[in-house]
Amino acid sequence: MIKQTLCLFITALFLSLPIHSTPDTAYAQLSSLKTQIPSSTKPAVLIMDSVDLLHNFEVSPKRDKLITKVGGVYFIIASGQSASMNKSDAGYMDLWFVKNSQPIPNSNCRMSVDNPVSNSVLITQFLISLAPGDTIGTNFSANAPSLGFVFTQPDNEPANTSFLFSILKVE
Amino acid sequence: MQLFSKKNCLVASMKKFAYFLSPFLVALPLNADVAYAQLSSLQNQIPSSSRSRPIQMEIVHEMKNFELGPKKDTLIVKEDGVYFFIASGQIGSLQNNATGNVDLWFVKNGIGISDSTRRESLDKNNSAGLAISQFVTTLSAGDTIATHFATSRPLLGLVTIEPDGEPKIASFLFSIFKLNPEGELQ
Numbered sequence: 001m002i003k004q005t006l007c008l009f010i011t012a013l014f015l016s017l018p019i020h021s022t023p024d025t026a027y028a029q030l031s032s033l034k035t036q037i038p039s040s041t042k043p044a045v046l047i048m049d050s051v052d053l054l055h056n057f058e059v060s061p062k063r064d065k066l067i068t069k070v071g072g073v074y075f076i077i078a079s080g081q082s083a084s085m086n087k088s089d090a091g092y093m094d095l096w097f098v099k100n101s102q103p104i105p106n107s108n109c110r111m112s113v114d115n116p117v118s119n120s121v122l123i124t125q126f127l128i129s130l131a132p133g134d135t136i137g138t139n140f141s142a143n144a145p146s147l148g149f150v151f152t153q154p155d156n157e158p159a160n161t162s163f164l165f166s167i168l169k170v171e
Numbered sequence: 172m173q174l175f176s177k178k179n180c181l182v183a184s185m186k187k188f189a190y191f192l193s194p195f196l197v198a199l200p201l202n203a204d205v206a207y208a209q210l211s212s213l214q215n216q217i218p219s220s221s222r223s224r225p226i227q228m229e230i231v232h233e234m235k236n237f238e239l240g241p242k243k244d245t246l247i248v249k250e251d252g253v254y255f256f257i258a259s260g261q262i263g264s265l266q267n268n269a270t271g272n273v274d275l276w277f278v279k280n281g282i283g284i285s286d287s288t289r290r291e292s293l294d295k296n297n298s299a300g301l302a303i304s305q306f307v308t309t310l311s312a313g314d315t316i317a318t319h320f321a322t323s324r325p326l327l328g329l330v331t332i333e334p335d336g337e338p339k340i341a342s343f344l345f346s347i348f349k350l351n352p353e354g355e356l357q
Contacts (some may be wrong), residue, residue: 010286023263037330042336043336043337073207073233073235075207075346077257092298092299094334094337094340096337096338098250103338104338104342105338106230106339107338107341107344108332108333108334108337108338108341109261109301109340109344110299110301110332111260111299111301112293112299112300114294114295114298122301123259123301124259124344125257125259125344125346126209126344126346127207127208127209127232127233127346128209128231128232141334165264170205170348170349171205171207171235
Protein backbone atom coordinates (compact mmCIF):
# COMPACT_ATOMS: atom_id res chain seq x y z
CA MET A 1 0.00 0.00 0.00
CA ILE A 2 2.81 2.41 0.93
CA LYS A 3 4.71 1.50 -2.24
CA GLN A 4 1.64 2.02 -4.44
CA THR A 5 0.84 5.37 -2.91
CA LEU A 6 4.45 6.50 -3.10
CA CYS A 7 4.60 5.49 -6.77
CA LEU A 8 1.40 7.38 -7.54
CA PHE A 9 2.65 10.43 -5.66
CA ILE A 10 6.08 10.50 -7.33
CA THR A 11 4.62 9.88 -10.79
CA ALA A 12 2.14 12.69 -10.28
CA LEU A 13 4.89 15.02 -9.12
CA PHE A 14 7.22 14.23 -12.03
CA LEU A 15 4.46 14.44 -14.64
CA SER A 16 3.51 17.87 -13.42
CA LEU A 17 7.05 19.28 -13.61
CA PRO A 18 7.90 19.73 -17.32
CA ILE A 19 4.56 21.07 -18.50
CA HIS A 20 5.23 24.76 -18.10
CA SER A 21 8.99 24.73 -18.42
CA THR A 22 10.86 24.27 -21.71
CA PRO A 23 13.97 22.36 -20.79
CA ASP A 24 14.12 20.65 -24.17
CA THR A 25 14.11 23.68 -26.45
CA ALA A 26 16.72 23.29 -29.18
CA TYR A 27 17.82 25.46 -32.08
CA ALA A 28 20.88 26.49 -34.04
CA GLN A 29 21.92 29.01 -36.63
CA LEU A 30 25.13 28.39 -38.52
CA SER A 31 26.76 29.80 -41.62
CA SER A 32 29.94 29.70 -43.64
CA LEU A 33 32.28 32.53 -44.54
CA LYS A 34 34.31 30.29 -46.85
CA THR A 35 33.78 29.72 -50.55
CA GLN A 36 33.12 25.99 -50.99
CA ILE A 37 33.83 24.46 -54.39
CA PRO A 38 33.56 20.65 -54.68
CA SER A 39 36.76 19.02 -55.97
CA SER A 40 34.78 16.71 -58.28
CA THR A 41 31.21 16.07 -59.37
CA LYS A 42 30.82 13.65 -56.43
CA PRO A 43 28.85 14.67 -53.30
CA ALA A 44 30.74 16.95 -50.93
CA VAL A 45 30.07 17.88 -47.30
CA LEU A 46 29.20 21.46 -46.43
CA ILE A 47 31.23 23.18 -43.72
CA MET A 48 29.49 25.47 -41.22
CA ASP A 49 32.47 27.37 -39.80
CA SER A 50 30.49 30.17 -38.18
CA VAL A 51 28.14 29.51 -35.25
CA ASP A 52 25.65 32.34 -34.84
CA LEU A 53 23.35 30.66 -32.28
CA LEU A 54 23.41 27.23 -30.65
CA HIS A 55 21.25 25.63 -27.97
CA ASN A 56 21.09 21.89 -27.22
CA PHE A 57 23.26 21.02 -30.22
CA GLU A 58 26.98 20.43 -30.56
CA VAL A 59 29.04 21.19 -33.66
CA SER A 60 31.23 18.30 -34.79
CA PRO A 61 35.03 18.84 -34.71
CA LYS A 62 35.12 19.16 -38.53
CA ARG A 63 32.23 21.64 -38.37
CA ASP A 64 30.32 19.68 -40.99
CA LYS A 65 27.42 18.42 -38.87
CA LEU A 66 25.40 19.07 -35.74
CA ILE A 67 25.03 16.53 -32.96
CA THR A 68 21.53 16.42 -31.46
CA LYS A 69 21.19 16.56 -27.68
CA VAL A 70 17.40 16.50 -27.31
CA GLY A 71 15.06 14.13 -29.15
CA GLY A 72 12.15 15.59 -31.08
CA VAL A 73 10.77 16.72 -34.42
CA TYR A 74 12.87 19.44 -36.06
CA PHE A 75 12.42 21.91 -38.91
CA ILE A 76 15.61 22.41 -40.92
CA ILE A 77 16.35 24.78 -43.75
CA ALA A 78 19.61 25.24 -45.65
CA SER A 79 20.55 27.66 -48.40
CA GLY A 80 23.68 28.01 -50.49
CA GLN A 81 24.77 31.03 -52.54
CA SER A 82 25.48 29.27 -55.81
CA ALA A 83 27.72 30.79 -58.45
CA SER A 84 30.59 30.00 -60.78
CA MET A 85 34.19 31.03 -60.08
CA ASN A 86 35.03 30.80 -63.77
CA LYS A 87 33.21 32.82 -66.44
CA SER A 88 33.26 29.89 -68.84
CA ASP A 89 31.61 27.33 -66.52
CA ALA A 90 27.85 26.82 -66.19
CA GLY A 91 25.78 23.88 -64.97
CA TYR A 92 23.71 23.00 -61.93
CA MET A 93 24.10 22.35 -58.21
CA ASP A 94 22.27 19.98 -55.84
CA LEU A 95 21.75 20.33 -52.08
CA TRP A 96 20.36 17.74 -49.62
CA PHE A 97 20.29 16.81 -45.94
CA VAL A 98 22.20 13.94 -44.35
CA LYS A 99 21.12 12.28 -41.09
CA ASN A 100 23.62 9.94 -39.42
CA SER A 101 25.64 9.95 -42.68
CA GLN A 102 22.63 8.73 -44.70
CA PRO A 103 20.90 11.04 -47.19
CA ILE A 104 17.36 12.03 -46.20
CA PRO A 105 15.11 10.74 -49.02
CA ASN A 106 13.42 13.40 -51.18
CA SER A 107 15.33 16.25 -49.51
CA ASN A 108 17.40 17.05 -52.60
CA CYS A 109 16.88 20.29 -54.59
CA ARG A 110 18.55 21.53 -57.79
CA MET A 111 19.39 24.98 -59.13
CA SER A 112 20.94 25.79 -62.48
CA VAL A 113 23.78 28.25 -62.81
CA ASP A 114 23.09 29.11 -66.45
CA ASN A 115 24.88 32.40 -66.53
CA PRO A 116 28.42 32.04 -65.14
CA VAL A 117 28.48 35.63 -63.91
CA SER A 118 25.17 35.52 -62.05
CA ASN A 119 24.33 34.38 -58.52
CA SER A 120 21.36 32.41 -57.27
CA VAL A 121 20.21 30.82 -54.03
CA LEU A 122 19.70 27.06 -53.71
CA ILE A 123 17.38 26.14 -50.82
CA THR A 124 16.06 22.96 -49.28
CA GLN A 125 13.95 22.42 -46.17
CA PHE A 126 12.51 19.47 -44.25
CA LEU A 127 10.84 18.34 -41.01
CA ILE A 128 12.44 15.29 -39.45
CA SER A 129 12.62 13.31 -36.21
CA LEU A 130 15.97 13.36 -34.44
CA ALA A 131 17.05 11.40 -31.36
CA PRO A 132 19.82 12.36 -28.92
CA GLY A 133 23.16 11.55 -30.55
CA ASP A 134 21.80 11.78 -34.11
CA THR A 135 23.83 13.91 -36.48
CA ILE A 136 22.45 16.23 -39.12
CA GLY A 137 24.41 17.85 -41.93
CA THR A 138 24.12 19.02 -45.52
CA ASN A 139 25.75 17.69 -48.67
CA PHE A 140 26.03 19.28 -52.08
CA SER A 141 27.30 18.60 -55.56
CA ALA A 142 28.00 20.47 -58.78
CA ASN A 143 28.07 19.00 -62.27
CA ALA A 144 30.75 21.37 -63.56
CA PRO A 145 34.11 22.54 -62.21
CA SER A 146 34.26 26.00 -60.63
CA LEU A 147 30.62 25.82 -59.53
CA GLY A 148 30.05 26.10 -55.80
CA PHE A 149 28.77 28.15 -52.90
CA VAL A 150 30.52 31.50 -52.91
CA PHE A 151 31.23 33.99 -50.12
CA THR A 152 31.21 37.69 -50.98
CA GLN A 153 31.48 40.85 -48.88
CA PRO A 154 29.48 43.69 -50.47
CA ASP A 155 30.25 47.27 -49.46
CA ASN A 156 28.01 48.63 -46.70
CA GLU A 157 26.06 45.37 -46.39
CA PRO A 158 26.28 42.28 -44.21
CA ALA A 159 28.51 39.52 -45.55
CA ASN A 160 26.93 37.34 -48.20
CA THR A 161 27.67 33.96 -46.68
CA SER A 162 28.27 30.94 -48.87
CA PHE A 163 25.94 28.81 -46.74
CA LEU A 164 23.20 29.27 -44.14
CA PHE A 165 21.76 26.51 -41.93
CA SER A 166 18.88 26.94 -39.47
CA ILE A 167 17.30 24.27 -37.28
CA LEU A 168 14.61 24.49 -34.59
CA LYS A 169 12.68 22.01 -32.50
CA VAL A 170 8.99 21.86 -33.29
CA GLU A 171 8.04 19.14 -30.80
CA MET B 172 1.73 1.53 17.89
CA GLN B 173 2.79 5.13 17.51
CA LEU B 174 4.88 4.21 14.46
CA PHE B 175 1.94 2.35 12.90
CA SER B 176 -0.25 5.34 13.45
CA LYS B 177 2.32 7.73 11.90
CA LYS B 178 2.73 5.45 8.89
CA ASN B 179 -1.03 5.27 8.40
CA CYS B 180 -1.27 9.02 8.65
CA LEU B 181 1.53 9.49 6.05
CA VAL B 182 -0.09 7.02 3.66
CA ALA B 183 -3.44 8.71 4.01
CA SER B 184 -1.90 12.14 3.37
CA MET B 185 0.00 11.00 0.30
CA LYS B 186 -3.06 9.23 -1.08
CA LYS B 187 -5.14 12.34 -0.60
CA PHE B 188 -2.53 14.50 -2.38
CA ALA B 189 -2.12 12.05 -5.26
CA TYR B 190 -5.88 11.80 -5.79
CA PHE B 191 -6.08 15.59 -5.56
CA LEU B 192 -3.45 15.94 -8.34
CA SER B 193 -4.85 13.22 -10.63
CA PRO B 194 -7.76 15.12 -12.22
CA PHE B 195 -5.49 18.11 -12.93
CA LEU B 196 -2.88 15.91 -14.59
CA VAL B 197 -5.45 14.14 -16.74
CA ALA B 198 -6.92 17.47 -17.81
CA LEU B 199 -3.57 19.04 -18.74
CA PRO B 200 -2.98 19.09 -22.52
CA LEU B 201 0.52 17.59 -22.60
CA ASN B 202 1.66 18.74 -26.07
CA ALA B 203 -1.92 18.20 -27.25
CA ASP B 204 -1.79 21.16 -29.59
CA VAL B 205 1.53 20.53 -31.30
CA ALA B 206 0.97 20.25 -35.03
CA TYR B 207 3.33 19.72 -37.97
CA ALA B 208 3.62 17.96 -41.30
CA GLN B 209 6.26 17.20 -43.90
CA LEU B 210 5.08 16.10 -47.33
CA SER B 211 6.62 15.71 -50.75
CA SER B 212 5.88 14.50 -54.25
CA LEU B 213 7.80 12.28 -56.62
CA GLN B 214 5.35 12.85 -59.47
CA ASN B 215 6.08 15.06 -62.44
CA GLN B 216 3.37 17.72 -62.40
CA ILE B 217 3.18 19.36 -65.81
CA PRO B 218 -0.06 21.24 -66.45
CA SER B 219 -1.68 20.88 -69.89
CA SER B 220 -2.71 24.52 -69.86
CA SER B 221 -1.71 27.75 -68.18
CA ARG B 222 -4.66 27.51 -65.76
CA SER B 223 -3.77 27.13 -62.10
CA ARG B 224 -3.94 23.75 -60.44
CA PRO B 225 -3.36 22.27 -56.99
CA ILE B 226 -0.02 20.61 -56.25
CA GLN B 227 -0.07 16.92 -55.30
CA MET B 228 1.87 15.88 -52.17
CA GLU B 229 1.38 12.13 -52.09
CA ILE B 230 4.27 11.26 -49.75
CA VAL B 231 3.86 11.88 -46.01
CA HIS B 232 7.15 11.93 -44.09
CA GLU B 233 5.87 13.38 -40.81
CA MET B 234 2.34 14.32 -39.76
CA LYS B 235 0.73 15.25 -36.44
CA ASN B 236 -2.64 16.94 -35.99
CA PHE B 237 -3.22 17.25 -39.74
CA GLU B 238 -5.09 15.06 -42.19
CA LEU B 239 -4.26 14.68 -45.87
CA GLY B 240 -7.26 15.24 -48.15
CA PRO B 241 -8.46 12.34 -50.33
CA LYS B 242 -6.95 13.86 -53.49
CA LYS B 243 -3.62 14.34 -51.65
CA ASP B 244 -3.52 18.01 -52.56
CA THR B 245 -4.84 19.55 -49.33
CA LEU B 246 -4.07 19.37 -45.62
CA ILE B 247 -6.93 19.56 -43.15
CA VAL B 248 -6.06 21.38 -39.92
CA LYS B 249 -6.99 19.78 -36.61
CA GLU B 250 -5.64 22.36 -34.15
CA ASP B 251 -6.28 26.11 -34.04
CA GLY B 252 -3.18 28.26 -34.10
CA VAL B 253 -0.67 30.37 -35.95
CA TYR B 254 1.33 28.34 -38.45
CA PHE B 255 4.54 28.75 -40.45
CA PHE B 256 4.64 26.96 -43.78
CA ILE B 257 7.07 26.80 -46.67
CA ALA B 258 6.68 25.17 -50.07
CA SER B 259 9.22 24.62 -52.81
CA GLY B 260 8.65 23.33 -56.32
CA GLN B 261 11.45 21.95 -58.51
CA ILE B 262 10.89 23.81 -61.76
CA GLY B 263 11.83 22.25 -65.08
CA SER B 264 10.56 20.63 -68.23
CA LEU B 265 10.38 17.00 -69.32
CA GLN B 266 11.02 18.06 -72.91
CA ASN B 267 14.14 20.08 -72.03
CA ASN B 268 13.05 22.77 -74.44
CA ALA B 269 10.77 25.02 -72.46
CA THR B 270 11.42 28.42 -70.97
CA GLY B 271 9.03 30.68 -69.10
CA ASN B 272 7.64 31.37 -65.63
CA VAL B 273 6.15 29.23 -62.90
CA ASP B 274 4.07 30.85 -60.15
CA LEU B 275 3.37 29.16 -56.83
CA TRP B 276 1.03 30.32 -54.03
CA PHE B 277 -0.89 29.11 -50.99
CA VAL B 278 -4.62 28.43 -50.85
CA LYS B 279 -6.63 28.45 -47.60
CA ASN B 280 -10.15 27.01 -47.69
CA GLY B 281 -10.12 27.14 -51.50
CA ILE B 282 -9.15 30.81 -51.67
CA GLY B 283 -5.69 32.07 -52.60
CA ILE B 284 -3.79 33.64 -49.69
CA SER B 285 -3.12 37.27 -50.64
CA ASP B 286 0.50 38.20 -51.35
CA SER B 287 1.76 34.61 -51.11
CA THR B 288 2.74 34.14 -54.78
CA ARG B 289 6.34 33.60 -55.82
CA ARG B 290 7.60 33.39 -59.44
CA GLU B 291 10.60 31.50 -60.82
CA SER B 292 11.75 32.08 -64.40
CA LEU B 293 13.63 29.59 -66.54
CA ASP B 294 15.48 31.57 -69.18
CA LYS B 295 17.38 28.72 -70.83
CA ASN B 296 16.41 25.28 -72.10
CA ASN B 297 17.31 22.30 -69.95
CA SER B 298 17.76 24.33 -66.79
CA ALA B 299 16.43 23.81 -63.26
CA GLY B 300 15.03 26.31 -60.79
CA LEU B 301 13.14 26.50 -57.52
CA ALA B 302 9.88 28.31 -56.86
CA ILE B 303 9.71 28.89 -53.10
CA SER B 304 7.11 30.64 -50.99
CA GLN B 305 6.60 30.85 -47.25
CA PHE B 306 3.98 32.40 -45.01
CA VAL B 307 2.73 32.72 -41.44
CA THR B 308 -1.03 32.68 -40.98
CA THR B 309 -3.80 31.75 -38.57
CA LEU B 310 -5.54 28.43 -39.14
CA SER B 311 -8.55 26.97 -37.35
CA ALA B 312 -9.60 23.36 -36.90
CA GLY B 313 -11.28 22.25 -40.13
CA ASP B 314 -9.48 24.80 -42.32
CA THR B 315 -7.70 23.46 -45.37
CA ILE B 316 -4.31 24.56 -46.65
CA ALA B 317 -2.90 23.77 -50.09
CA THR B 318 -0.41 25.03 -52.67
CA HIS B 319 -1.36 25.89 -56.26
CA PHE B 320 0.78 26.67 -59.27
CA ALA B 321 0.51 27.95 -62.82
CA THR B 322 2.96 28.07 -65.72
CA SER B 323 3.33 30.49 -68.60
CA ARG B 324 4.15 27.66 -71.04
CA PRO B 325 2.54 24.21 -71.37
CA LEU B 326 5.74 22.14 -71.13
CA LEU B 327 6.93 23.72 -67.89
CA GLY B 328 6.09 22.37 -64.47
CA LEU B 329 7.28 20.57 -61.35
CA VAL B 330 9.70 17.76 -62.12
CA THR B 331 11.26 14.87 -60.23
CA ILE B 332 14.91 14.07 -60.94
CA GLU B 333 16.91 10.98 -59.97
CA PRO B 334 20.61 11.92 -59.83
CA ASP B 335 23.24 9.17 -59.53
CA GLY B 336 24.63 8.75 -56.02
CA GLU B 337 22.26 11.29 -54.44
CA PRO B 338 18.78 11.23 -52.96
CA LYS B 339 15.90 11.82 -55.37
CA ILE B 340 14.96 15.39 -56.13
CA ALA B 341 11.29 15.67 -55.23
CA SER B 342 9.08 17.74 -57.53
CA PHE B 343 7.54 19.37 -54.44
CA LEU B 344 8.33 19.83 -50.74
CA PHE B 345 5.88 21.17 -48.17
CA SER B 346 6.65 21.81 -44.50
CA ILE B 347 4.23 23.24 -41.93
CA PHE B 348 4.32 23.61 -38.16
CA LYS B 349 2.41 25.39 -35.42
CA LEU B 350 4.31 28.29 -33.90
CA ASN B 351 2.60 28.59 -30.56
CA PRO B 352 2.30 25.26 -28.77
CA GLU B 353 1.37 27.00 -25.54
CA GLY B 354 -1.05 29.42 -27.19
CA GLU B 355 0.76 32.69 -26.45
CA LEU B 356 -0.03 34.13 -29.90
CA GLN B 357 -3.72 33.28 -29.93
